Amino acid sequence: MIRHIVRLRRYEHRYVQPAFTFSALQFLSFTKTALPQIHLTLHTSQLSMTESLNKEDVMESLSAIQITERGNRRVGNQCLLKLTSGAELHQSLTLTRVDCCYHISCVTSDRVWVSDNKNNLMLTDTTGVPLHRVEDSLSGVGPHTVNSESELIYIDRNYNINKLSKDMKTTTTFIETTDSTWEPGGVYWSPSTGDLLVGMYNDDTKTGKVTRYNQSGQLTQTIQNHNTGRGLYSGPCFITENNNGDVVVSDFMSGAVVVTERGGRHRFSYTGHPSGSGLAPCGICTDALSHILVCDVITDTVQMINKDGQFLSHLLTEPQEMRVPWGLSYDVNTHRLWVGSYNKVRVYRYITRQDALTDEHRPSPYEEAMSSSTPAV
Template identity: 80%
Template sequence: MLTKAQRLKDLIDKVVYDLLNNVLCYFDFKHRCKKQKIKMIRHIVRLRRYEHRYVQPAFTFSALQFLSFTKTALPQIHLTLHTSQLSMTESLNKEDVMESLSAIQITERGNRRVGNQCLLKLTSGAELHQSLTLKGVNQCSHISCVTSDRVWVSDYSNIMLTDTTGVPLHRVEDLWMCLFRGLHTVNSESELIYIDRKRNINKLSKDMKRTTTFKETTYSTWEPECVYWSPSTGDLLVGTRNYDTETGKVTRYNQSGQLTQTIQNDNTGRGLYGEPRYITENNNGDVVVSHIYKDYNSGAVVVTERGGRHRFSYTGHPSGSGLRPRGICTDALSHILVCDRWTKTVQMINKDGQFLSHLLTKPQEMGAPWSLSYDVNTHRIWVGLPNNNKVCVYRYITRQDALTDEHRPRPEGDPLTPPHNTTHQLNKNEHRPRPDEEAMSSSTPAV
């Protein structure tokens, strides 16, 4: 593809060269533009014919997908040519052309980045990358990644910042004293946002020297249970619970702390949530909530669109078999991962609620998984346990193999016709669902 891109660049350079040199000669500029347009259309047709004939349908990263990806991912450059200054007559003078070319404006929009969904794939199973014992916490109720080697971990009453050695780096001791909730999150400035003992939502500065109140909780029947900072919008999502009616809702606040949205009911007016415990957001903007009902023995993963419309509720595998969800997160491939207390597994579902696999099934190094956090830089998950201070890091996503094309001399006349020995190599997704190895005993007490 790099070689083909170079040929396309050379073609564009030739067009630019002809424009700058031949437009001042004896030929019609308008006719030249039409001729170049026809040439580019023919070029695109050959590209499509090449795609149809030589790229196997099983490949997930085709030539046309690559061209489409570069069109959407790379900065859009808008050229504005003030044609009013260019007289389209038989005679053109050099000064008019140079003045028009100098008036071209280039505007770059957005950041240049590569879409991870085109480069990543699942491995054949989760692989243990690291296991560490934390010093300073009794349990791992919730985890928030700051960097690839620093995370915040909370237990019953405090949050501790630690590195990959498990040594405490900083501690916040005014956390709301309640286990197994997503009581904290980290924003793009590496600031910690958490729910304190007074049920206020506080923000700790990056240097950990200043604590400010993002939202003060006055006396109300609605109290915050979990928080999540949205990387895509910069908003703060808060799961709250009404202790009188034992129902829940999700509220959205902008960066100024103003309430901008409330998600509470489905399209029939029925409540979506019991008690929100953990909350996150998927790549498509869906709001994903792990909640339990008032009997504390069952729950669901409820997914709504960014606008608030209910999409689906996941209640276990198979559907309706029962779920006691705890920690949740989403990954770069838009999968939803959820800890299930019933089966002591981490279950993986796709963005539309379809079960894919048991990613972790009570591995020996862990026991029952409870809290999750996804590292967007290394594509690993941090998994915490409810009954001790042990955290395990797993790898289950890797980069795809590059599409290779060994070029040979081509027949003259068609630059896109590949030789017979051209090879394309791209590994397929080798991931297979793993069976549920062990179900949790029904005698396990509810938390």
């Protein structure tokens, strides 16, 4: 029985997804009613009993199985994802009254906020028709993000950081800018911590920094200098965060993607393809497989590098109708990539999800359990 439980634990850890509700506990409960009463003696470091199998005992025995708050297992999902042979265009939309799509923030699989360099910030669906507009947004390249409550967080023209409610009826000031020497240029809400990362620029010194604010709007961290003491950034606008906690910044002015660990220590700077073509980085995001994706307006490509800064591929190139890509946003629910270029937004698929539970080469949990040796009684 111990071997049996261990095998089920292993199966759950590797394969069970939120949509698959057949758990080890349900299976053992089934065996209690479907099979004759089992009397056993268990001796472990945590349990010693001689009695009939019951649900409380099973729950205690399976207490080592850990389930996240939302029922998602990130590592398990990653094991089921893989890259396709190339990016496939899923759909394309033309935006009205948008000059150049500089920045994209996904709300749902069919709704996104997009902005250009002329103070246009609008919510649109897959038709490209504006559903809502924000009139006081900052003209820039990374001035908005969306939190877990589907609220828009954006920088206004006075360099304050505002929050627009989900129903788009209430706007509140989340962070008020009081130091005029540092101007916010880009924001990113962290799904893992709930923090807000803000890219700041000092026009006098031509330097930048990344600041972190908690959910109450309090400053908790400043990332500004290399381990050696010199400045990390020139103009951090596009910001994202990788699955390992790395803070990933697209710094157009320095021509590099600058990556620091969660605590602020510099890990690496990516300056372009190994051929030496250089890099003019714009939109940036990370995906479920911890790849870093960045737009390069020198080569008109979207480049993919791994979490340690090694170039992997040109995910998108100009022949794929991507002239001068600027904005990027990765949809964690559909694993699709939104790419902005001029007044066009295109959605691509380059990751597929393999359903291990339907793999004909793998047995079902019931078959795997029943194929094991008969429990000792």
